[in-house]
Amino acid sequence: MADTSFSLASPALSVLNTLLPVARRIFTEAFSHLYEREAFAAFCQQVYACDGAMSRDFSNPEVDWKVAIANGEVVGYAKLTPLRAPAVRPAPDSLELQQIYVLADWHGSGVAQALMEWAITTARDRGAEELYLTVFDHNQRAKRFYTRHGFEEVGHCTFVLGERVDDDRIWRKRLA
Numbered sequence: 001m002a003d004t005s006f007s008l009a010s011p012a013l014s015v016l017n018t019l020l021p022v023a024r025r026i027f028t029e030a031f032s033h034l035y036e037r038e039a040f041a042a043f044c045q046q047v048y049a050c051d052g053a054m055s056r057d058f059s060n061p062e063v064d065w066k067v068a069i070a071n072g073e074v075v076g077y078a079k080l081t082p083l084r085a086p087a088v089r090p091a092p093d094s095l096e097l098q099q100i101y102v103l104a105d106w107h108g109s110g111v112a113q114a115l116m117e118w119a120i121t122t123a124r125d126r127g128a129e130e131l132y133l134t135v136f137d138h139n140q141r142a143k144r145f146y147t148r149h150g151f152e153e154v155g156h157c158t159f160v161l162g163e164r165v166d167d168d169r170i171w172r173k174r175l176a
């Protein structure tokens, strides 16, 4: 039987080079079929290149990261940031679970569950009354997962990639 054990770790800066291609792979597995190839590649370059948006967040002290490791490899990660989504009247000091991304082979394995528990506990420890996230309206699996963890839809926003403008939803969990 395959070994499905994993552990969570707070990644040191040295993990970034390993994390970037895994993050790109998860994003590609989940969403590349929706987009025109060149626009998708350009977006990935902006986000996942060594000097891209993800690297900048990695050295941002306001952003907390957690990675899931199995057999010595990164299989998922989560990232907690100050609120960036355009939520209406959020509680002060709200936080956002900006990404919770797990490799497809590890869906349903408990990795996402552990990362979510880390995010909720960390947000509470940081004194946040509300935890937000955004989700593509057609991402049914993610929406089921977030519902199970007590999030509910409270608004909407858009996600632009190339020519395509997607309808994203803003979800919130009250922590107080």
Ligand SMILES: CC(C)(COP(=O)(O)OP(=O)(O)OC[C@H]1O[C@@H](n2cnc3c(N)ncnc32)[C@H](O)[C@@H]1OP(=O)(O)O)[C@@H](O)C(=O)NCCC(=O)NCCS
Residues within 6 Å of the ligand: 026, 030, 100, 101, 102, 103, 106, 107, 108, 109, 110, 111, 112, 113, 134, 135, 136, 139, 140, 141, 142, 144, 145, 148
């Ligand atoms: C979203 C994600 C973190 C959830 O983790 P997971 O391990 O897949 O989640 P789980 O298996 O614990 O739960 C998924 C739920 O969706 C349900 N589900 C599975 N496939 C589904 C489908 N095709 N349509 C609708 N629901 C589905 C499961 O039955 C489960 O429902 P339940 O909570 O009511 O039991 C993970 O799928 C992932 O990383 N996806 C790719 C990246 C992504 O989309 N991230 C979120 C961006 S907002």
